[in-house]
Amino acid sequence: MSDKDRQAEPARSRHRAGFGQRPPVGAMPGTLMRDPDAQQTQVRIVCYGPDRIEEIPFQGPQSLPQLLDSWAVTWIAVSGLRDVELIAELGNVLGLHELALEDAVSSQQRPKVENYDDYTFVVTQAPRWNPVHDGDAADLEHVSEQIAIFFSRAFVLTVKAGEGGRFDAIRERLYKQRGRVRKAGPGHLVYAMLDIVIDEYFPVVEHLGEKLEALEADIMRNPDREVVVRIQQMRRSLLAMRRAIWPQREVVYALAREGMPHVGRKTRIYLRDCADHLTQLIEMTEMYRELTTGLLDIYLSSASARTNEVMRVLTIIATIFIPLGTVAGIYGMNFDPQVSPWNMPELSWYYGYPYAIGLMATMAGAMLFYFWRKGWLGGRDPARLLQDD
């Protein structure tokens, strides 16, 4: 049995969190993996130029070259990854590199831009809401959906795993000739897609901010141990968010750089605007991360204030009653008063018992006064325990 085989085994039998579907170690690069759980593949084609626009039914990959010749821009939208052969053939007809196709079909690529000779390959990750408990807005979770975009002088090919009309608004605008989208070529169409993807991150980051504030309030009111787990989850979410957003900014900056083919000078101004939005998102995320660090400090000091309160009650009760018990114990001693006048004469005093009770009350009172001066009698508010003497 070879080295390779021994090593590949554990990898195959386990869940690959966050890495998506990978071909086995040693597989040929450029292999398109077929995922049996993938959604049905659908292809939708919209062709447009400055003057006209038309949605054309997909008649197989071989019909594309003719469309590319007749229209200014052909947008081929592939959703669902089950039919990898079809996607491979599409890539073949459009002259796409096997590695880029592999990335487009695998589901957890990092956002990136790659320039090939005739086309540019962009990967982006769009957020998607995933309700954890149905109907409870506070438990929405964010997951990523990968969108791969190939674009050249004449076409835009988008590949994504899920169905759904994330880009319907763009199609609408194309039809109504709103905006520059229709005049400005494939680069501007790609910008419009990235703009929508980035705008979708704002509610996600805002949602994290709200969860952070709720967490902070909870910690102040109720410093439960489970709070630390929520802080760790918050940290995990913010790390995931950061991992999603940072490389997107590199993507947008790369597309906005002078000399990027198929991106017009005017479109660059729009991409710069996208980059501004990403910077805002990053700043919010980083700020949340720093504030998350502070939460643990608040929790720990709250928990320690609780411990102090327990200590305080124990101290007050014990230090008041233990001396009283001792006094009572003394007058419970069995020294024989008849042997000598020195032996516990108090026991025969007329006011002996009231005197003993009075002694105890005085001791308890002195203690209470001492604790009151220390500020340890702050009632139910644990914070008061620490208020000054």
Next chain:
Amino acid sequence: MSDKDRQAEPARSRHRAGFGQRPPVGAMPGTLMRDPDAQQTQVRIVCYGPDRIEEIPFQGPQSLPQLLDSWAVTWIAVSGLRDVELIAELGNVLGLHELALEDAVSSQQRPKVENYDDYTFVVTQAPRWNPVHDGDAADLEHVSEQIAIFFSRAFVLTVKAGEGGRFDAIRERLYKQRGRVRKAGPGHLVYAMLDIVIDEYFPVVEHLGEKLEALEADIMRNPDREVVVRIQQMRRSLLAMRRAIWPQREVVYALAREGMPHVGRKTRIYLRDCADHLTQLIEMTEMYRELTTGLLDIYLSSASARTNEVMRVLTIIATIFIPLGTVAGIYGMNFDPQVSPWNMPELSWYYGYPYAIGLMATMAGAMLFYFWRKGWLGGRDPARLLQDD
């Protein structure tokens, strides 16, 4: 129901902290959002050249081209964002890009500089005092007011949400022909505005420094649990301050760079001076951040010293009285002295009771001496608890 709709919903229904007013996801870029709560739009025009200066009443956007031709510099000051159509028309007449106008009208842009063909677009954030409890100086809070500045060879257009004469001092100087402002073109006017904005940050940062010192003093005197919340607030303020100031420095450096259009060589020296001020502000902010980290350490050690004091009192009382109680308990046992001379003969001693009391006093004294040697009898000063043996 499409993907996009499902996702946009939660975003719309919630408060967008720190992001300002954003158009909905999928809206056309360059859309100017009308905010019903915005202040009434006012336009004020000052035209000047080296020899003359005049405040000209605003007679609609169409009157601007003629002014631009007749005067060296035309300063159009727009305050209040309610009338977005007017602002859009102004932008149209002056040839401004729709995205820049959108940024000027939305309220929480990052400070930045953008070069367009014929003009430069600058966004800055000015501080503004927001009294939390009226009349109490210690509770002033700082918020940002965005000022958008467009400037070219011939005009300066400023757009801000609030009314008020932040730049009145510049107008005064222009009239009195004090300084270089009047001779030096639009670039110098922009410098003068940034200079005022940056100078306004100094009292804000100083105020934070004073709050930090007050917090440090409070922690030493009274290590309340609520202090941790104030530390978190301080951290939040300093993060916000940093987020406001850092990009401003980039703005000023970008304007001072050689080759920036419409900024004269002499003005660059002045901008360099601005950049120095921003560096000072940044250094103070960073120093405050590092000191804030130390505050938590002080709090935690203060709180733990308090706990130790509670422990000390409990220990002293308990360790003194528990043994005494045991001694009293022993002489309260009911062994029958008549059965044998070994059974509690002390009970019949002539000085039995004084002997028992003396035994207890000796034990208590020995304990007290031990504690005194340990330094645990430090009285009311909790710090003394830890002072050495």
Next chain:
Amino acid sequence: MSDKDRQAEPARSRHRAGFGQRPPVGAMPGTLMRDPDAQQTQVRIVCYGPDRIEEIPFQGPQSLPQLLDSWAVTWIAVSGLRDVELIAELGNVLGLHELALEDAVSSQQRPKVENYDDYTFVVTQAPRWNPVHDGDAADLEHVSEQIAIFFSRAFVLTVKAGEGGRFDAIRERLYKQRGRVRKAGPGHLVYAMLDIVIDEYFPVVEHLGEKLEALEADIMRNPDREVVVRIQQMRRSLLAMRRAIWPQREVVYALAREGMPHVGRKTRIYLRDCADHLTQLIEMTEMYRELTTGLLDIYLSSASARTNEVMRVLTIIATIFIPLGTVAGIYGMNFDPQVSPWNMPELSWYYGYPYAIGLMATMAGAMLFYFWRKGWLGGRDPARLLQDD
């Protein structure tokens, strides 16, 4: 005795963790160290061109020049480092530098690329599973195996310490003419090797991720002190992983840079894909490192919650029973009821004893009510101790 000798001594007599076999201080650079424990040296030669491929038995270093002349690519695979003279002679025949050979033979070099005049020298570190307790998947440990690669226009020489067919999949592909490997020259062969090495890291990093999750679960369930040791081990593993992966990325980037000799333009695209995989690995590792930091916080808060529970039980028992004991002590005092009616008349009451027991029960009940209101009676769940009043 000279300085040098005195200093070299302790170095020689100790174990050199993580540094591999080094020649003694002052030894001539380029000395090949013979390691008596090294495996038997084996040489395997595969020659191929676009049209034909053959595995040729090794007939001594002197037979190589002829092979290099007759074949497009000659792949010389050396495994086992015992016969250093043979390796030195191979290096001599192929014109390799003595320092590069020394690095190839020593076992713990950092991954790197070095350009020599006629050839390029690459060092990489491949992961290898090391079962700690046989059969228990959770205790696999990762160690590195160094692979040194020399390649030029005509040959690829690989040197590694262990036997085993890590690269058997490549040989297979060469034979079956699958992929570009056979047409694309030595650079592409080197890429194929690096690709396999990098893909082998994924299961290792995933394994660490699983251990991290298991650790997190254990900490929540059972905050054992031994957990801190496991956190430290996790940190150590992640540091080692990082040390292994980071320089690999530099290697791949260096090879993918334009102008690197013997690496074709098409191969560069494949190397870029490798670099993406490494970036993914690095991001996972960094994320695990940040999460590991959070684990300690969870542990500490769990441990402190346990302490609080102990405190709570002590407090409840002590504060309930100490006052009761004091009451009992009072009625155990021996004041003489016959001396005066003030002396403990309760002792002679008809319901005296029930009254005393009732008094005690009332006190205990009041205490319990107080604790219940504080939420300190939360039963067995320690987290409940801290739940609010």
Next chain:
Amino acid sequence: MSDKDRQAEPARSRHRAGFGQRPPVGAMPGTLMRDPDAQQTQVRIVCYGPDRIEEIPFQGPQSLPQLLDSWAVTWIAVSGLRDVELIAELGNVLGLHELALEDAVSSQQRPKVENYDDYTFVVTQAPRWNPVHDGDAADLEHVSEQIAIFFSRAFVLTVKAGEGGRFDAIRERLYKQRGRVRKAGPGHLVYAMLDIVIDEYFPVVEHLGEKLEALEADIMRNPDREVVVRIQQMRRSLLAMRRAIWPQREVVYALAREGMPHVGRKTRIYLRDCADHLTQLIEMTEMYRELTTGLLDIYLSSASARTNEVMRVLTIIATIFIPLGTVAGIYGMNFDPQVSPWNMPELSWYYGYPYAIGLMATMAGAMLFYFWRKGWLGGRDPARLLQDD
């Protein structure tokens, strides 16, 4: 009341820690602020060339141009900032920029270098000892004194707030023609000044190092709560020191850069030496900062060891005496031995009392043995509390 006025108010009425004297917000840039507490202005002029040197009495700014023409180097030393008009006139005669003059006169500028057309402007901060408690070397405090230097081909103008002969050694060397100072032009004179300023930092940083060591020793011996405050002060001092030294290095590197006007090639070698000294200072400061972080750990573990000692004493006393008290309590019960032979027959045993005392002694002994095995009887050394079982 305008925005500007409302905002400027709080700034004016408060102390501006660390920012020096600033003109009010909105003031014209380049305004020289007159400080009524400033020292009397004195001007001292030394002219020299390779062959001759002369100290020339100051006869007003208008006499300078003639001196500049007749001498190779004219050194104009201004100390005391009260007469701002005189300084303004000097600047005017020498052609200095109003902003540079403003910086020279205000007291807390960051060290920097600025190139103007005909001259270079340097700001440096020299350390100055400030005794906190007179005569106690351990309480010297370091404050900064700003020195502004203008230099061109022909003159060096130094402006500082305090009197005193910081640069007397340079004058001496000039007279004795020691060193290159006299031959080498204004640049070398500036170097000589910076060299003295930097050398003066060494004792300051060394002093901080000694305070750090003293603090570490104190923490080990006496982990007082006040120690945390001293750690915070140390942190503050190191931050201030860092803020003073880092920009100085930039200054020296900028001056040593090729192409800096008025600095000769030979002087650059000397400036490089200065930069080395600054690097040493920075490394010491950074090392002290890292060690300061460790101090808090030492303090916290010392304080927690103290708490543990208190706990230990409480535990030993309570766990020994509480069981004894219970035994005593049992034999103090009043069960009637006459009712049955089961009712406390021990009370009538011949050796009943010795048996009870013996039982107690055995229990106490067993406890002590248990504690001794645990190592909790470590005597007075608190560290021993934690020594192993």
Next chain:
Amino acid sequence: MSDKDRQAEPARSRHRAGFGQRPPVGAMPGTLMRDPDAQQTQVRIVCYGPDRIEEIPFQGPQSLPQLLDSWAVTWIAVSGLRDVELIAELGNVLGLHELALEDAVSSQQRPKVENYDDYTFVVTQAPRWNPVHDGDAADLEHVSEQIAIFFSRAFVLTVKAGEGGRFDAIRERLYKQRGRVRKAGPGHLVYAMLDIVIDEYFPVVEHLGEKLEALEADIMRNPDREVVVRIQQMRRSLLAMRRAIWPQREVVYALAREGMPHVGRKTRIYLRDCADHLTQLIEMTEMYRELTTGLLDIYLSSASARTNEVMRVLTIIATIFIPLGTVAGIYGMNFDPQVSPWNMPELSWYYGYPYAIGLMATMAGAMLFYFWRKGWLGGRDPARLLQDD
């Protein structure tokens, strides 16, 4: 008394830790300080070329120019710094800069490379073992010895404070013509020296690694408070090591850079190898630093586990015996059973005493069962305290 004098005083009277001997503030740059404790100066000259090699007795600085003319390489090794005049004269004859000489003679310069016109100046720091307690290998301490190297086309001058044959191995190799040293000119000789210096760091760093492991083991077994001090010492050692090694890498990279005079192209390959070794050293040091941070966490959790154990014992004893004491106290009350049948009828029960003892045993048993379920009866292993319920 001038400013300068007042300030220089404290500096002179104190120990200058880590800064070496510095001339007083204000001294002329380039002054060579004579240190009365320095070792006797010795000069040893070896001249060689490809064909011959000879050790030539030193006959004064004036004899050098002739040697430089007649031999390919002249190596002048100066050890011991007492005779500064001789060193100054040597520098004079070889045309060395006064500042470089000053650095060579002072003992704590940072490693660096400086290019002068005709020669290059290198400072390196070699490690040296300093036994703290004789004979105990675990207490070796590392200190630095500075070696200053001047080299040009024709000579290598080494200056170091201590005697001893650190470079004897090089002399041997030169004589035996082993390696390239003799053919390759002064640059290769300098490389050989640096190679030895760097190799000597490996045992030092390994020694730190072993101390770290020993420390980790000790913390687990015996979490003594003194451990924190050892952690701080470890941190200090690693900081010092880092300070020594980082700049060495800059030195080696600078020498290996293309265009460095007097360093041959072939030697550059060897220097690159040196740089690899330094990178290994740096990585180990950084890893040790990160692991040191983790040690404190282990210590703190161990110490807190100990405290918990103390708490546990107190809790068990107190919560078992306090209730028993209360029961005993109740039956010690003196209510008069003759007054009513309600007054303590148990006292007259036939099995009253066994009943009371049984009640107590039941309570104790219930408590013990509760603690056993909580897992608090874990015996002697403190870790078990925290094991789950």
